[in-house]
Amino acid sequence: MWFVLLGVALGALPLVMRGEYALGLAVLVGINTIIVLGLNLLMGYAGQVSLGQAAFVGIGAYATAILSAKLGWSPWLGLAAAALLGAAVAGVVGLPLLRLRGHYLAMGTLGFGIIVHIVIVQWESLTAGTVGITQIPPLAMGYVTFGEPIRMYVLVAAAVLVCVVTASNIVDSRVGRAMRAVHGSEVAASTSGVDVQRYKRQVFVLSGALAGLAGGLFAHYQGYISPESFDLSYSISLVVMAVIGGMASIWGAIFGAAAVTLINESLRALLDYREVGFGLLVVLIMIFWPEGVWRGAAGTAERAWSRGGMRPLLGAVSATLGGLAGFLLRPTDASGAQATFLDVITRGATLGELNRELAPLAQRSFAYLLIGVIVGAALGVTVGYFIDQRRRRDVVGMAVGRSV
Amino acid sequence: MSFASELPQYVITGLTTGSIYGMTAIGFTLIYNATGAVNFAQGEFVTYGALIAISCVAKGVPVGAAVVVGMGGVMVLAALLERAAIRPARRASVITLIIITIGASMLLRGVAANLWGQDALPMPSFSGDEPIVLARRGLFSSVSLAPQQVWVMGVVLVAMVLLWVLGDRTLVGKAIRACAINRRAAQLAGIPVSRMVMLSFALSGLLGGLAGGIFAPIVMGQYNMGTMLGLKGFAAAILGGMGNPVGAVVGGLVLGLLENLSTAVISSGYKDAVAFAVMLVVLLTRPSGLLGRRTRTV
Numbered sequence: 001m002w003f004v005l006l007g008v009a010l011g012a013l014p015l016v017m018r019g020e021y022a023l024g025l026a027v028l029v030g031i032n033t034i035i036v037l038g039l040n041l042l043m044g045y046a047g048q049v050s051l052g053q054a055a056f057v058g059i060g061a062y063a064t065a066i067l068s069a070k071l072g073w074s075p076w077l078g079l080a081a082a083a084l085l086g087a088a089v090a091g092v093v094g095l096p097l098l099r100l101r102g103h104y105l106a107m108g109t110l111g112f113g114i115i116v117h118i119v120i121v122q123w124e125s126l127t128a129g130t131v132g133i134t135q136i137p138p139l140a141m142g143y144v145t146f147g148e149p150i151r152m153y154v155l156v157a158a159a160v161l162v163c164v165v166t167a168s169n170i171v172d173s174r175v176g177r178a179m180r181a182v183h184g185s186e187v188a189a190s191t192s193g194v195d196v197q198r199y200k201r202q203v204f205v206l207s208g209a210l211a212g213l214a215g216g217l218f219a220h221y222q223g224y225i226s227p228e229s230f231d232l233s234y235s236i237s238l239v240v241m242a243v244i245g246g247m248a249s250i251w252g253a254i255f256g257a258a259a260v261t262l263i264n265e266s267l268r269a270l271l272d273y274r275e276v277g278f279g280l281l282v283v284l285i286m287i288f289w290p291e292g293v294w295r296g297a298a299g300t301a302e303r304a305w306s307r308g309g310m311r312p313l314l315g316a317v318s319a320t321l322g323g324l325a326g327f328l329l330r331p332t333d334a335s336g337a338q339a340t341f342l343d344v345i346t347r348g349a350t351l352g353e354l355n356r357e358l359a360p361l362a363q364r365s366f367a368y369l370l371i372g373v374i375v376g377a378a379l380g381v382t383v384g385y386f387i388d389q390r391r392r393r394d395v396v397g398m399a400v401g402r403s404v
Numbered sequence: 405m406s407f408a409s410e411l412p413q414y415v416i417t418g419l420t421t422g423s424i425y426g427m428t429a430i431g432f433t434l435i436y437n438a439t440g441a442v443n444f445a446q447g448e449f450v451t452y453g454a455l456i457a458i459s460c461v462a463k464g465v466p467v468g469a470a471v472v473v474g475m476g477g478v479m480v481l482a483a484l485l486e487r488a489a490i491r492p493a494r495r496a497s498v499i500t501l502i503i504i505t506i507g508a509s510m511l512l513r514g515v516a517a518n519l520w521g522q523d524a525l526p527m528p529s530f531s532g533d534e535p536i537v538l539a540r541r542g543l544f545s546s547v548s549l550a551p552q553q554v555w556v557m558g559v560v561l562v563a564m565v566l567l568w569v570l571g572d573r574t575l576v577g578k579a580i581r582a583c584a585i586n587r588r589a590a591q592l593a594g595i596p597v598s599r600m601v602m603l604s605f606a607l608s609g610l611l612g613g614l615a616g617g618i619f620a621p622i623v624m625g626q627y628n629m630g631t632m633l634g635l636k637g638f639a640a641a642i643l644g645g646m647g648n649p650v651g652a653v654v655g656g657l658v659l660g661l662l663e664n665l666s667t668a669v670i671s672s673g674y675k676d677a678v679a680f681a682v683m684l685v686v687l688l689t690r691p692s693g694l695l696g697r698r699t700r701t702v
Contacts, residue, residue: 049499096688102498103442107638108687111680118677236506243503279511283504287492290500
């Protein structure tokens with residue numbers, strides 16, 4: 001049932017966000033979501049860490065790029081090959097790697113990811129090295145070419161929907177229960193008759209397939225690929241997406257992918273401070289909300305409610321909304337045309353224009369964000385205060401009125 | 405054959421780089437023994453040690469003092485990291501701790517890029533650049549040592565000895581080892597474990613800062629010099645046996661040697677991959693490493 005809602009939301013999105021920039025972002029979020037879904041299953045449900053997921057994405061991307069751009073295969077076959085190759089490599093590599101646990105598995109996958117990245121860069125006869133592969137044909141079906149953001153968005157949204165439904169079915173199936181048993185305790189699971197190694201491998205292979213598929217979609221969307229998109233920092237971003245959303249949760253995967261992709265994009269306005277901001281955010285979230293933003297925020301909200309009533313909650317909510325409003329509604333044009341960022345997203349502007357506008361207004365965007373947050377917080381706390389007073393009066397009134 | 409005559413040169417470079425890997429690996433090991441966590445920000449300690457020393461030299465401070473200032477700075481940084489990021493999350497899961505230290509390393513790298521820019525900055529060698537030729541003729545005639553390489557190997561050797569003295573002959577050192585062996589037992593023996601943990605971090609920072617200071621004249625200081633170094637240091641720690649300080653140094657030296665010698669066989673572009681390939685082989689065949697004997701009980 002939830003998937004119907006998801007489908008509706010995904011379908012309605014392009015009605016609200018019409019710009020190429022916004023839709024392009026949405027496509028990226030979708031692609032990341034597919035990868036993070038697999039990662040989420042692996043890390044959240046089966047409890048295995050993978051710091052090298054970008055390798056599978058890269059393998060998928062290069063597979064389809066080489067097949068379609070260099071060998072002239074149909075992009076759809078290339079896409080299928082991408083997913084299959086991702087799965088195959090995961091299967092082969094997972095055999096030895098998944099015997100490791102904890103930090104060792106993390107480092108093993110990390111090492112694997114780095115090695116794949118270096119191989120991609122060095123194996124120039126196959127991958128053209130750092131130059132990358134260009135002129136990758138877009139996917140096409142009959143007369144429809146999935147080249148522009150809006151069309152690619154439809155394709156990616158459909159893919160995301162399919163993956164979400166599949167993942168959800170897996171989680172609720174016997175396989176999913178076995179995986180959760182493995183996560184809970186490998187020893188207990190194996191004594192209950194669960195073939196631990198087999199399930200770990202299966203999840204790993206699935207995550208490799210999803211990553212490969214996403215890599216293929218990425219290659220056909222962007223039209224060119226280069227090794228720097230598939231390096232260690234991308235692997236780390238993916239893990240951060242999975243963890244921030246909350247690990248054993250499918251919605252968490254969507255949320256995490258969206259949140260991190262969007263944060264990364266907005267932090268671009270910070271220019272040089274981007275990595276600082278991202279690192280700080282990651283550290284803070286992992287310290288205070290290690291179970292993910294959803295559950296963490298829900299827990300904090302509950303504690304705030306029981307201790308302070310409406311004020312902190314309302315204050316926080318309206319602060320967030322205020323900040324968002326400030327960020328979106330700030331003028332984008334320094335000279336005169338008073339378009340707001342919101343206008344840009346809904347009316348549509350090319351990425352080039354936006355880049356030119358984002359850079360000089362870096363400080364201004366965050367000033368507006370800050371003002372929005374402060375005004376929102378003040379408003380929320382005040383309103384919350386009055387609501388609390390009312391509640392207290394009502395409670396007292398009830399006590400006085402009803403007491404015989 | 406040219407390889408045979410070049411062999412000693414490869415060995416020297418390998419041992420130099422390997423010494424730095426070893427220092428970084430010991431830093432990892434110290435923190436791993438104290439907290440069970442892998443510190444992905446270890447490489448950033450090296451970076452900051454190098455960059456702080458370079459800034460001091462630029463202001464006219466003599467090189468030796470600059471390195472010491474760098475060490476001190478990183479020591480404070482490491483303690484801060486422990487307090488701010490590790491302490492609040494000490495009961496968290498493996499993956500959470502990993503991500504916290506990864507986030508911290510991103511943060512530190514970004515700050516370094518802002519404070520020192522993105523260019524590589526040079527640092528003068530401690531005692532000049534006149535190469536020391538090992539022999540006038542014969543097998544070793546083409547072999548020469550850069551003075552800084554001697555400094556690196558020498559300082560690391562001295563540091564190892566001092567560490568051994570610390571761990572074996574001083575109360576503080578023994579207390580730290582006790583915490584690594586069995587945290588609960590150490591607490592019951594009256595050792596303030598949380599303070600020892602912070603000390604381990606500080607010590608690890610000291611070593612990292614020193615490594616940065618002595619290595620910078622050879623490779624130049626840059627905001628991202630520590631990232632690969634840290635990862636390879638971790639590979640070295642695994643190679644030598646995670647949790648074993650002696651293993652860490654041995655692992656570092658072996659890794660440095662293997663990495664450098666491999667360039668004779670395969671294209672140098674793959675050099676970075678060698679360290680991780682070796683690590684993977686170790687992880688998959690003998691996870692306890694070369695000298696594997698973990699001193700940490702859960």
